[in-house]
Amino acid sequence: MSKNEDRGFWSSAQKHLIRYGGSFEPAIIERAAGSFVYDADDRPILDFTSGQMSALLGHSHPRIVSTVTRQVGQVAHLFSGMLSRPVVELAERLAALAPGLDRVLLLSTGAESNEAAIRMAKLVTGKHEIVAFSKSWHGMTGVAASATYSASRKGYGPAAVGSLAIPAPNSFRPRFRNADGSLDWRTELDDAFDLVDSQSTGSLAAFVAEPILSSGGILGLPQGYLAALKQKCRERGMLLILDEAQTGIGRTGHMFAFQRDGVTPDILTLSKTIGAGLPLSAVMTTAEIEEDAHAKGFLFYTTHVSDPLPAAVGLAVLDVVEEEKLVERAQRLGAQLFEGLSRLKQRYECVGDVRGLGLLLGVEIVKDRKDRVPDHQLGAAIAAEAFRRGLSMNIVKLPGMGGVFRIAPPLTISEADLDLGLRIISESIEASLAASGSAPGIAAE
């Protein structure tokens, strides 16, 4: 019998855990190393989502292990009014990577970083309306959840007053089209801001955006969109907050995704990847905005603000990213993965779209490529089959979003393991189609 079927474990889990969303994978994970996690039978499972899109350097990277071991023995946590060297050093390093964003606040989670960013934007502008994308995810706490539209709005009472949304641009299902059928995002953006202006009470404080909407199904902002969005913000005296929880620190083949567009936000939030799996997040802004916020009494005093342990981890992450040239690696391996997934699109009619940037890619499973109807059932069957075959892939199962696989392996993954993942995806599609009685259908396009 498999050790994963440990009845005591599963009955205790059922008895004592609060379920927080989705279902649990049918395995007990005992350890993780590099691009693999290992279950109770010591079966390796290739981790194509870097944990929760965070383990940028893979699992148990020796530098992270040694940094944590050293720093926890030296100083891990402090009174929030005390400073230590790792905190100031990390602030300096981050500021050097994002010219113009000289001031840094170090926190723990993504939601928390967005809370702080939005709080600062409100204080500085003296306004309170926050606009976000219809398929966004910015976190599970109050104001971050109020700016999250991809899920979780029903049943929890009122969102923050002044929460507004505009449609996320979607090149696979354009709402506005150019003559050639492609997405006319300029008209869509103009139309969206007409609506924002008509709903606003005159108190627009900020727009918060992901450069690639990940939970929304890997929807990248088209080239030029970010500059146009910043212009819309400028015209209204709003700040632009970019949430690079998933895209920051090299994942897209740029240190930050905004660098592709040459558009620096007023406030940048980082989380997930900056701690490479440990809880570290950052808010970055200009000296001008920080001075203004401070003069107005900006307060974001938390238990773990400026803790030395996660800051030391952040420094180690930046060192490894630099030494192992992981930004360039994400670009190179991302191209290899994109090519491999595109071959699957040529082979299987159910692979409707392959999209994304660097090592943050999406594969959308559809019933019919022409009508682009999402196939949630087949997507879930492929994901379950892949897991049985030793590959962990995350699928967005949210209503109306289609079955989109989010593929974001560690930037340290080997080329052989990328190919292994591609092979398992292909075999899993084949097996799921056979089980559902459909022919693979060589795509006509």
Ligand SMILES: Cc1ncc(COP(=O)(O)O)c(C=O)c1O
């Ligand atoms: C873009 C983005 N922002 C914020 C968050 C929230 O981060 P956390 O779960 O660390 O609070 C997430 C989490 O998935 C995310 O994808």
